[in-house]
Amino acid sequence: MKATIISIIIFVALIGGAFLLTRGVSNTPVANANNVTIVDGKQIIEIHAKGGYQPRKSIAKAGIPTILRFDTSGTFDCSSSVRIPSMNISRLLPQTGTTDIDIGNQQVATLRGTCGMGMYPFEVTFN
Secondary structure, eight states, rough: OHHHHHHHHHHHHHHHHHHHHHHTTTTSSSOOOOOOOOEEEEEEEEEESSSEESSSSEEEEESSSEEEEEEESSSOOOOEEEEEGGEEEEEEOEEEEEEEEEEEESEEEEEEEEESSSOOOEEEOEE
């Protein structure tokens, strides 16, 4: 009986600890300023493609020439195929390398894209 009570207390402590450690942690990575740069008057948004897109959400400036730069490194899954339906863009990415997609001057809006199968979404919010 005593061993059962101790086991229950340990179980509750482990579950509670796991809850406290993961509270406030999101499974959806949010953009940070590190993936958006301006070079020679063009805004470059870098997105890593492998097992999805990182970051999944980026924030950029509207009204300036913009390039989406997809970086791959041993990418063999469906994230090696990028689709942006609103712009009629569909590209196959190399297994390893960098692919630039010029998307021009974007207005204030959110641009949404996915992998070739629609499983892995990403978005860029232009402010």
